[in-house]
Amino acid sequence: MDGREVPLRRIRLRPSGETARDRIIHVRRRWRMLVRLAVAPSVAFLVATEIFGHQQAFFAPVAAILVITAGAGLRGRTLAEIVVGVAVGVLVGELIILTIGRGTLQLAAVVVLSVIVATLLGIKGMALTQAANSAVLLTAVVPAFDAGNPAVTRFIDALIGGLCGMAMVLLLPRNPVRDIDSEVQRLLRQLASVLRGTARAMREADAEAAEAALARARSLQPGIDDLEATAQNVSEIARMSPMRWRQRAHLGRYLGAVQDFDNAIRDARVLARRTAAMLRHGEACPTDLELATEALADAVDIIADDLSQDDDFDEARQKLVDAARIAVLALPGAMTLNTASIAAQVRSLAADLLYASGSTRDEIDERLDFD
Known part of the structure; x- marks a missing residue:
């Protein structure tokens, strides 16, 4: 057993002949990813709720998970672009929602416009995908009445989560x-x-x-x-x-x-x-x-x-x-x-x-x- 990490994005369905011991070995090989996923979302949620006082801080742990699962093993610039892509998707999407409201047609418009804006900002590849994912999430989840300005709070939450995820990738990197x-x-x-x-x-x-x-x-x-x-x-x-x-x-x-x-x-x-x-x-x-x-x-x-x-x-x-x-x-x-x-x-x-x-x-x- 060599202890190699297997990124979650590469997980594939395995043959039915796989034994329980094989599955245990696969879990052990992913220990680094499991630690990242345990620590980064929790810290991001703690910072967003206890330090910044945000009531609906779900974007902080979500952004942390997105960055960890999408960015593990990627080059530093790509990892930073994913963090920015998640945060920009949240900010742009929420600003659009404040103008056109929420609904099925609005969701389509928010996703398209978020991707367009992200592209114009030079965000591409996996980071562009994360921007679209962020736009979908914030469109589907209605903010609480007293949660403050959703565009600002959700952008900050996404940035907190992205930075926590990035920090864990750097502090607990692959060999x-x-x-x-x-x-x-x-x-x-x-x-x-x-x-x-x-x-x-x-x-x-x-x-x-x-x-x-x-x-x-x-x-x-x-x-x-x-x-x-x-x-x-x-x-x-x-x-x-x-x-x-x-x-x-x-x-x-x-x-x-x-x-x-x-x-x-x-x-x-x-x-x-x-x-x-x-x-x-x-x-x-x-x-x-x-x-x-x-x-x-x-x-x-x-x-x-x-x-x-x-x-x-x-x-x-x-x-x-x-x-x-x-x-x-x-x-x-x-x-x-x-x-x-x-x-x-x-x-x-x-x-x-x-x-x-x-x-x-x-x-x-x-x-x-x-x-």
């Missing part, structure tokens, strides 16, 4: 290292699988196996896109949340490697494509190229472990240098356009992974100079 490590581990396992599939194709002179490895390499692009989005999210969590400041150094190793992983996957695609072309043309593959490709796969596995454990990458770097040396030294005896390209891609991939491990350009040039 950014664990989030990005999960993405990186998945991606690197797939990259290692592509490299091993390519090496097997070389060993067995199987062009179809090389094509299959190429197809798997091409399928990795969405994973890179997801990793880049996760990197942006977790970097903001580590920057904004005091609870995660101590993780910034470890997180920096992941963030610095994202572009290098992208480059390595592109190299792996070219490597698999050149291998497929070599085998389709019946060219003999030097045994050493297979060994070099296997060494790359082993290095990828080690890098994944070292990132997770915040290790020093020494073993991985040596594997990468060995892979590049084996590939380059394999060429003089049997060099064709395809085998030369394969050796070049092995070296290029080794360089990208050395960059991912934190090596500098000068260090890489020195270690991969085999002349």
Whole structure:
């Protein structure tokens, strides 16, 4: 059990075969969300009623819940936009209601006009949805006779709730290292699988196996896109949340490697494509190229472990240098356009992974100079 949080907005109906133990594990994984949902609405309601003296302060806890469920895991700017979207929806909607009254047709008009105003203010996406939700709620609920100015009080309540929700997201944030490590581990396992599939194709002179490895390499692009989005999210969590400041150094190793992983996957695609072309043309593959490709796969596995454990990458770097040396030294005896390209891609991939491990350009040039 890894303790990962599952945001409520991603909850889906699970298969009927799910056991009671599975459900307990799912509940335990959501502990962070449950604490936020328990604390933020209660504090928001307390502030609105006891400090500001509002009688119908239901918008304070509602806004807190909206921000927590919609904003957990989002970037800081998006989270702030949701807070503003909820409050603006309340203010604009209530001002419109004071003019046209309440009713079925008025509800439609309030929602549309609130969305228009929010859009003109630059609010979009999920924040725009929350503005519309707020407009519906305030239209449907009639304020008490002595509740004061509903436009002002409900706007303040929504702002209080939104800020409480935002505070809980920042004070009890997701674990950014664990989030990005999960993405990186998945991606690197797939990259290692592509490299091993390519090496097997070389060993067995199987062009179809090389094509299959190429197809798997091409399928990795969405994973890179997801990793880049996760990197942006977790970097903001580590920057904004005091609870995660101590993780910034470890997180920096992941963030610095994202572009290098992208480059390595592109190299792996070219490597698999050149291998497929070599085998389709019946060219003999030097045994050493297979060994070099296997060494790359082993290095990828080690890098994944070292990132997770915040290790020093020494073993991985040596594997990468060995892979590049084996590939380059394999060429003089049997060099064709395809085998030369394969050796070049092995070296290029080794360089990208050395960059991912934190090596500098000068260090890489020195270690991969085999002349």
